[in-house]
Amino acid sequence: MIRMLGAAVLVVALFTDAWGQGAGSRVPDADAKAIRAVVQAQLDAFAADDGPKAFSLASPGIRTQFGIPEVFMAMVREGYAVVYRPASTTFLPAYREAGEVFQPVRLTDGGGLVWIAHYRMEKQKSGVWRIGGCSVTRTGDTSAQAGSAVPNAFL
Numbered sequence: 001m002i003r004m005l006g007a008a009v010l011v012v013a014l015f016t017d018a019w020g021q022g023a024g025s026r027v028p029d030a031d032a033k034a035i036r037a038v039v040q041a042q043l044d045a046f047a048a049d050d051g052p053k054a055f056s057l058a059s060p061g062i063r064t065q066f067g068i069p070e071v072f073m074a075m076v077r078e079g080y081a082v083v084y085r086p087a088s089t090t091f092l093p094a095y096r097e098a099g100e101v102f103q104p105v106r107l108t109d110g111g112g113l114v115w116i117a118h119y120r121m122e123k124q125k126s127g128v129w130r131i132g133g134c135s136v137t138r139t140g141d142t143s144a145q146a147g148s149a150v151p152n153a154f155l
Helices: 002-018 029-047 051-056 060-066 069-079
Strands: 088-091 095-097 100-108 113-123 129-142 150-154
Touching: 029 051, 029 088, 029 100, 029 113, 029 129, 051 069, 060 069, 060 129
Parallel strands: none
Antiparallel strands: 088 100, 095 100, 100 113, 113 129, 129 150
16 A cells, blocks of 8 residues: 555656656745746736846846847847737746756747746845746647647747
């Protein structure tokens, strides 16, 4: 009986890792709340076409890479349309894996396709969280289906 229970737990763990949920270890609630606020603030800034605000929520490395908010916003508009203008968003549990912290967000685009954005988060020396990158994966789902993940891109 104990062996069967252990096998069931392993199967559940493998299944949740495949979807990017439950992967790695949990992020403390206070950090998870702060991380979600940063990602939501950037999504709100994209919706308002507020480049300076969206850019300010990126890590120093991302800001150095793109230089100015206008270049950053052009990259997001052209390469990450679902992040720039999602039809819907659902935050999944933040997790820590291999020493990094990720905030997955389930996004639906205007056509009803479902994507998972894995925001790589960086805690600054000041204690604030900033977005250090974002990989976007199309799940193959529509907003009412389930399917397999197909990698797309990484900021």
